[in-house]
Amino acid sequence: MTNYSVLNKAKKHILSIFFIAFYINLSAQLLESDEYRLSLSWTPIVCFVDEGNFTPHILPVDVESLIHYKPFGQYSFASGFGYQRSVISGPGFSIASSVIEEDLSYKWITSEYRFPLQFHYHFMENPSKSDVFLTVEFINNVLSDKMIHYEDDIRNSVSAEFYYRPLMSIGLGSFFKTEKAIGIRIEGGLETYLRKNMFARSYQIKMGIGIVF
Numbered sequence: 001m002t003n004y005s006v007l008n009k010a011k012k013h014i015l016s017i018f019f020i021a022f023y024i025n026l027s028a029q030l031l032e033s034d035e036y037r038l039s040l041s042w043t044p045i046v047c048f049v050d051e052g053n054f055t056p057h058i059l060p061v062d063v064e065s066l067i068h069y070k071p072f073g074q075y076s077f078a079s080g081f082g083y084q085r086s087v088i089s090g091p092g093f094s095i096a097s098s099v100i101e102e103d104l105s106y107k108w109i110t111s112e113y114r115f116p117l118q119f120h121y122h123f124m125e126n127p128s129k130s131d132v133f134l135t136v137e138f139i140n141n142v143l144s145d146k147m148i149h150y151e152d153d154i155r156n157s158v159s160a161e162f163y164y165r166p167l168m169s170i171g172l173g174s175f176f177k178t179e180k181a182i183g184i185r186i187e188g189g190l191e192t193y194l195r196k197n198m199f200a201r202s203y204q205i206k207m208g209i210g211i212v213f
Contacts, residue, residue, distance in 0.1 A: 038069040039185050041210025043082065049190075049203040061085040065207070074122040074162070076133070082114035092149060107148045117142040120173075131175040135189060139167040166194045175212055185213040 045059040062084045070076035092104030117140070122135040146160045171189020178184070187208040 019077065034204065035070055037070075039066045039068060039078075039210050040064075041066075041185060041187075043206055043208035043210075045084070045204050046207050047205040049205065059084060059086050060165075062206075064114070064116070064210075066118070068120075068212075070122075074125050076120040076122065078118040078120065079116060082112075082116060082139075084112040084114065084205050086110045092151075103152050105150045105153070107150070109144075109146040109148070111144040111146075113142045113144070128195045129176075129177050131176075131177070133173055135169070135171045135173055137167075137169045137171075137189070139191075141165050141167055159172050162172045164195075168194060169206070171206070175207070185210045 029182055041064045042062065043064045044062045046056065048055040048057055062082070064080065064082035066078045066080035068078045074213055087107060087109050092101060092106045112212040116137055118137045120135050122133045123133060124131065141164070143163045143165050144160065145157065145163070148155055149157045158201065169189045169191040171187055173185065173187030173189075176184040176186070185208070189206050190203055191206055192203045
């Protein structure tokens with residue numbers, strides 16, 4: 001590994017730590033007000049929908065942290081950060097012969113860095129236990145595609161590309177209040193990419209379960 005690669009990875013780790021520390025500090029300050037809430041959720045994609053065909057497929061690495069702001073009545077807003085990752089691997093093939101070679105393989109890693117903006121309409125202004133709401137969401141989404149090729153299980157080439165591929169979604173969710181300061185958040189929605197290509201799915205169904213502070 002070259003010195004440049006080591007330095008580049010170190011910069012990424014430092015930026016990640018700085019971002020997490022800043023987000024935690026901001027969340028702690030906002031949570032001092034009753035108008036703000038913080039949620040931490042596992043939000044897996046559970047099904048892809050292409051041309052009317054439903055394909056069950058769970059993306060397990062999918063997390064989200066949001067700051068919720070409810071300034072008045074039955075309306076609230078939320079924003080934060082989400083991360084989604086999927087890995088696909090399989091046999092490789094020779095470009096010259098266009099046939100699968102036993103000594104060749106590949107790994108395709110897709111990471112999505114999400115910055116959602118959510119609008120919520122709450123069906124009740126002051127619910128006692130269950131706070132059910134309708135969600136409309138715009139997601140600023142930066143997608144990273146990394147392709148790694150192997151020969152005899154030794155990595156011989158790596159290529160990476162970044163895209164901006166925003167999404168829109170609509171769904172339902174609910175906050176379940178408990179006797180303690182921590183509540184439960186459950187949601188479900190239908191997402192679609194606004195910039196489609198041959199690899200972008202028409203729609204995807206996202207579920208979510210988490211805690212609210």
